[in-house]
Amino acid sequence: MKRIQLLALSLAMSLMLTSxxxxxxxxxxxxxxxxxxxxxxxxxxxxxxxxxxxxxxxxAGGIKSLGGAKIEMLYADSKSDPNVGVTxxxxxxxxxxxxxxxGAWNSGVTYPSTAVAERYGVPYIVPVSVxxxxxxxxxKNVFRIAAKxxxxxxxxxxxxxxxxxxxxxKLSTVAFVYENGDWGTGFVTQWKKLxxxxxxxxxxxxxxxxxxxxxxxVVNKIRRARPDVLMLVSNAADAILxxxxxxxxxxxxxxxxxxxGGHADPTFISGCGENARYVxxxxxxETDVNKAGAKEVNEAYKKRYGSNLTGEAVDAYxxxxxxxxxxxxxxxLDPAAIRKALSKTDYTSGRGMIATYDSxxxxxxxxxxxxxxxxxxxxxxxxxxxRITVWPKPARRAGYTPVFPMPKK
Amino acid sequence: MDLVFFAQDCINGVLMxxxxxxxxxxxxxxxxxxxxxxxxxxxxxxxxxxxxxxAVTLTGLHPYxxxxxxxxxxxxxxxxxxxxxxxxxxxxxxxxxxxxxVIVVTTGMWxxxxxxxxxxxxPDYRALSPNPLKGQMLNxxxxxxxxxxxxxxxxxVATAGLLFWFLQKTRMGRAIRATSLxxxxxxxxxxxxxxxxxxxxxxxxxxxxxxxxVLTPFYNVYPTVGIPFDVKSFVIVVLGGLGSIWGALVGxxxxxxxxxxxxxxxTSTWTEAIVxxxxxxxxxxxxxxxFGQKHDW
Numbered sequence: 001m002k003r004i005q006l007l008a009l010s011l012a013m014s015l016m017l018t019s020x021x022x023x024x025x026x027x028x029x030x031x032x033x034x035x036x037x038x039x040x041x042x043x044x045x046x047x048x049x050x051x052x053x054x055x056x057x058x059x060a061g062g063i064k065s066l067g068g069a070k071i072e073m074l075y076a077d078s079k080s081d082p083n084v085g086v087t088x089x090x091x092x093x094x095x096x097x098x099x100x101x102x103g104a105w106n107s108g109v110t111y112p113s114t115a116v117a118e119r120y121g122v123p124y125i126v127p128v129s130v131x132x133x134x135x136x137x138x139x140k141n142v143f144r145i146a147a148k149x150x151x152x153x154x155x156x157x158x159x160x161x162x163x164x165x166x167x168x169x170k171l172s173t174v175a176f177v178y179e180n181g182d183w184g185t186g187f188v189t190q191w192k193k194l195x196x197x198x199x200x201x202x203x204x205x206x207x208x209x210x211x212x213x214x215x216x217x218v219v220n221k222i223r224r225a226r227p228d229v230l231m232l233v234s235n236a237a238d239a240i241l242x243x244x245x246x247x248x249x250x251x252x253x254x255x256x257x258x259x260x261g262g263h264a265d266p267t268f269i270s271g272c273g274e275n276a277r278y279v280x281x282x283x284x285x286e287t288d289v290n291k292a293g294a295k296e297v298n299e300a301y302k303k304r305y306g307s308n309l310t311g312e313a314v315d316a317y318x319x320x321x322x323x324x325x326x327x328x329x330x331x332x333l334d335p336a337a338i339r340k341a342l343s344k345t346d347y348t349s350g351r352g353m354i355a356t357y358d359s360x361x362x363x364x365x366x367x368x369x370x371x372x373x374x375x376x377x378x379x380x381x382x383x384x385x386x387r388i389t390v391w392p393k394p395a396r397r398a399g400y401t402p403v404f405p406m407p408k409k
Numbered sequence: 410m411d412l413v414f415f416a417q418d419c420i421n422g423v424l425m426x427x428x429x430x431x432x433x434x435x436x437x438x439x440x441x442x443x444x445x446x447x448x449x450x451x452x453x454x455x456x457x458x459x460x461x462x463x464a465v466t467l468t469g470l471h472p473y474x475x476x477x478x479x480x481x482x483x484x485x486x487x488x489x490x491x492x493x494x495x496x497x498x499x500x501x502x503x504x505x506x507x508x509x510x511v512i513v514v515t516t517g518m519w520x521x522x523x524x525x526x527x528x529x530x531x532p533d534y535r536a537l538s539p540n541p542l543k544g545q546m547l548n549x550x551x552x553x554x555x556x557x558x559x560x561x562x563x564x565x566v567a568t569a570g571l572l573f574w575f576l577q578k579t580r581m582g583r584a585i586r587a588t589s590l591x592x593x594x595x596x597x598x599x600x601x602x603x604x605x606x607x608x609x610x611x612x613x614x615x616x617x618x619x620x621x622x623v624l625t626p627f628y629n630v631y632p633t634v635g636i637p638f639d640v641k642s643f644v645i646v647v648l649g650g651l652g653s654i655w656g657a658l659v660g661x662x663x664x665x666x667x668x669x670x671x672x673x674x675x676t677s678t679w680t681e682a683i684v685x686x687x688x689x690x691x692x693x694x695x696x697x698x699x700f701g702q703k704h705d706w
Contacts, residue, residue, distance in 0.1 A: 024552075036665050104626050208624045210675045213628075216421045216555075216666075216670040217680075224414055240534055240629050249553050267534040318454070372643040 024070045027327060029054075030092030032085050032103030032113055035077035040130060042312045046127065047075060048305050049313035053320035053352065063324065065331035071324070078109045087108035089116040089124075090191045090301045098230040099333050100125060102319060105312065107131035114142045124338045127319035128284075128312055135367040141335075143342050143362050145322065145355075146284070146315045147371040153190035155373040156257055156282055157198050159391045160229060163255075163404050166393070171254060175227035177218060177242070184210075184233040187259055187359055190288070191231065194333035202226050210235045213295050219245045222253075228405075229255045234262040240271035247275035247409065254405030255280060257375070269378060269385045276385060278406035284311025285356060286376050286389045292353040314355055321352025322360050413551045418669045422559040423678065426665020430658035431565035432620045433642035433649075438572070439613035441652025442589040444507040445495065448515040451639025452522035453614055457483055457621025458630045459526060472537065473560065479618045482533050489613025491607045492677070493516055499606070519639075526632035534629040542626040561623035565661075568619050572612070576654075585609050589652075620687050643659055645690045650701025659699060663687070 004082060025059050034043035054071050061067040074096055085104050092098045093116070097376075101117050102125045104110045110129035117124035117140045128146035135144050136256055147155070164171055176191055178184035184207065204225040207212055208218050215238065222230060230253040234242060239262030246256075251277055258282040262268060263313060264283060284330035287308050297317065298309050309317070322345055330341035348359040355365035363369040375391040381400065390402040436450040447453070462481055464475040494514060503510040537543070545556035576582040587595040588605040596602050628634070645664055649656025664684055670679035691698060 002691045017522075116692060206672075206676055209681055212422075212677070213637050213641060214425045216425070217418060218677050220418055220421070221677075222670055236534060237629060237631065239535075244544070244627070248546055248555060250546075265534075271534045271536045273536070407599060 008096065009108065009170040021202050022241070025066055025236060026328050027063060027071045027100070027331065027333065028067070028074060028098040029071060029098060029323070030074045030088070030098035030101045030102065032075065032076050032078050032088045032092075032109065033078040034105055034109070035042045036078040036389065037077065039106055041078045042310070043077075045310050045313040046105055046316040049301065049309070049316040050320055051080060052304060053317045056351065057320065057324045060329055063327045065328050066333070066360075069327075078104050078106065078113075079281065080104075080106045080281060082112050084110050085113040086116055093117070093120045098122070099335065100126060100278060100323060100338060101370065102316075102323070104302050110134055114139060117141055120341075121335050123335060123342055124320050124344070125323055127315035131393075139366060141339055142366045143345075143368070144366060145319050145360060145368050145371065146311075147373055148367065149372070150190050152259065152373055154189075155260070155375070156231065157194050159257070159280075159282070159375045160200075160374075161198070162391060162393070163164060163401075163402070167404050169254065169405050171228040173203045173225075173227045174200045174220055174229040175206070175225050175253070176202065176231050177204065177206045177208065177222065178233035179210040179235055180207035181210060181235075183238060183261070187233045198230070205254070206232055208238070212238060212241070212369075215242050215245050219241070219249050219251060222246070223251050227253050229253060229257070231259075232263070233256055233259045236262040236265040236267060239263050239268055243272045243275050247272075250409045252409040254408060256406065257281065269387075273385070277380065278403050279378045281376050281378070282373050282388070282392070283332050283376055283387070284373060285309070285314045286387055288387075289356055289374065289395050289399050290353070291354050291356070291395060292349070293351055297351065297354050309354075309374060318352045318355050318360070321350055322347050325350070356392060358392075358394065359396055379403060415670070415673065417552050418673060419666065421558070422551070422666035422669030424555070424664055425669065426538050426662030427562035427565040427658060428620075428661070429641055429645055429665055430557065430621055430649075430661025431561070431568055431616070431623060431643040433458060433657045433661060434565075434572070434654065435615075435617040436555075436642045437646045437652055437654065437657045438616065439610060440646065442609040442698075443491075443495075444589075445511050445515065445610075447613075448512060448639070449518035449522060450617065450642055451635025451637075452519045453483075453487070453617040453635070454620055454624070454638050454642075455472055455526060455630075455632065455635035456486065456522060457614075457618040458625050459621075460630075461622040461625045462535055462537060462626065462630045467499070467538070469539055473564070473621055476619065476622050478569055479622050481614045482623075483618030484615040486609040486611075488607045488611035490518070491610035492603075492616070495610070496603060496606065499603075499631070519635075523632050523635065530632065532632065534631045536629055537625045540626055545553065555614060555627065557623075557626040558624075564619060564623050565658065568616060569658055573613075573654050581608070589591040606667060614648035619643040644684060647688060647698055648691050650698030653686055653698065656700030657700055679692070 033046050054073055058070045059070050077083040092101055100123045104113055107129045108127055111134055114124050118141050123141050126144040130149040132150050176188050176190050263281040301309050322329045325347050326341040330337040343362055346361050357370050357372045359370050360368050361370055374389055376387040377390045379388055388397050388400050439445055439447045460479050463470050464478045498508050498510050542557040547554040583634040584600050585605055588602050592602050649660030667683050668680050
């Protein structure tokens with residue numbers, strides 16, 4: 001009998017404690033992520049970064065304008081399946097009554113699940129999903145933090161223009177050399193659009209099969225065309241083969257720039273060695289980025305989860321701070337008020353601002369208009385070959401001067 | 410200027426073509442003797458490349474000196490595969506000269522070998538080190554000749570010559586040819602056909618090992634590296650004639666030249682179309698290939 005009394009007492013006490021802890025209002029955030037299936041690893045990175053950010057925000061007193069409201073996170077596994085994503089969005093809105101949704105990494109899941117949120121008028125924050133059209137449907141409740149697909153190509157050209165200005169080096173001709181799959185040809189469609197207004201002349205437009213066993217003929221064509229800038233879209237094996245063959249034939253354009261993919265593969269540097277030196281590559285984020293707090297956040301993340309931050313994790317982390325900032329300004333849990341606060345976002349400093357660009361401001365479509373990629377250069381400055389952030393200039397690694405143009409071979 | 414580039418592309422085409430010929434040589438030999446269509450040939454090349462990679466990395470030898478390790482190792486590998494995996498099928502289908510089941514077995518070997526390599530070595534793209542041939546170029550004005558490819562082309566011709574001499578002049582070579590003509594008659598003449606099969610497979614695999622040693626100085630090693638070479642080898646072998654040693658080299662050079670000179674006139678993706686078009690044309694017009702026997706034995 002006594003034991004039952006004790007049990008009842010402790011139960012009542014614990015109930016009291018919980019109700020005490022949740023005294024203020026809570027903000028419920030529903031997160032749709034690929035936590036299993038083919039994209040599970042990025043999904044987990046996104047979840048980890050979110051959890052770390054929200055713990056920090058809650059520990060710092062929650063949302064003060066809402067009486068110190070704590071943020072409660074709910075997760076749904078999309079399994080990278082659009083249907084599962086749509087069901088999760090419906091459930092979050094109708095059953096869980098969440099205030100905000102975030103997700104969903106896979107563009108295929110984000111695209112239909114944002115439509116659900118739009119229908120119910122619930123704000124939906126997309127940290128990263130690259131498909132352009134996600135923010136091009138006139139939706140009012142969708143806000144994307146990261147750059148969209150077509151901006152990769154845009155930023156490669158912006159980088160070239162900025163570097164021309166910075167170094168006084170004049171570039172006039174470009175060569176497009178790319179793998180002939182969906183990815184390569186899609187990229188080049190963007191390049192062709194952009195090159196028209198850039199003032200550069202295209203001297204070579206050469207697709208090649210990614211499974212090529214010999215790229216010497218392609219390299220000879222590049223030699224003949226003598227471009228100032230060589231722009232590449234390559235998978236791993238061909239990126240290595242191309243870079244080595246270019247070096248063998250002493251082809252040295254002023255600039256070689258990759259488009260992620262094979263050039264970002266960890267084996268690219270080991271497979272090419274010295275030949276990879278001075279090659280530029282476009283990327284979302286690199287651990288050496290020169291931003292206040294980036295190092296500390298990366299250290300904290302690494303301590304918790306054992307790996308460095310990735311582009312996906314950085315976007316998710318930033319998204320939580322942008323959301324907290326908007327909630328603070330909204331001072332209400334009314335979806336319309338949160339939406340309005342989000343649309344007026346101007347997040348320039350604070351612990352979350354560790355992305356390479358300067359601030360988060362949404363345009364009328366809900367796209368962060370300041371989002372941008374960054375460019376790294378592969379070089380050896382005493383610690384072996386590594387990827388060094390060079391652009392945008394404010395994010396450049398302290399003390400590094402990019403080698404531009406690359407020295408003649 | 411243009412002529413210089415044309416010459417440049419021709420030289421590269423011939424060198425690369427001879428190397429393609431060497432890559433296809435093992436396939437044509439295994440077909441010629443065993444009548445086995447070896448779908449795992451690309452994987453044999455892959456194994457050859459990994460064996461070369463490790464032989465050079467662990468001993469620090471020059472890749473061509475490491476052939477002393479690579480060739481016997483690959484011979485034993487092929488001998489063992491034939492003895493353990495393919496012989497049982499020949500025994501089970503004793504009455505059939507070209508057992509179809511073997512195709513299934515070699516396809517299985519292809520998957521097992523590629524995935525085993527992935528499991529053991531990981532997906533990394535490995536570059537040979539130490540690599541004394543890396544990036545070596547002979548320079549004649551505007552014309553560059555890649556030294557590792559020059560070595561490779563020489564090795565291709567030497568290997569083909571040696572193989573030809575071996576099959577024509579030695580007692581073992583004659584026994585192999587006899588077995589390839591008629592298994593039963595050869596057996597009646599006192600030739601142990603199983604031993605001959607094992608040896609022929611061993612030699613074919615050893616040649617794949619030579620190809621691996623030739624490729625590693627200028628090509629990265631990774632688990633699926635065999636696949637592009639596999640497809641190319643089949644085209645070359647059909648072009649040159651199944652079972653013909655010199656046909657393999659000529660077929661290789663034709664493909665090499667198309668791949669190298671083609672891009673002067675079109676984008677390099679189109680050269681693949683030409684290669685496969687040529688392949689179909691040969692099948693239509695001269696199914697036995699350029700140097701193949703017209704009549705089945």
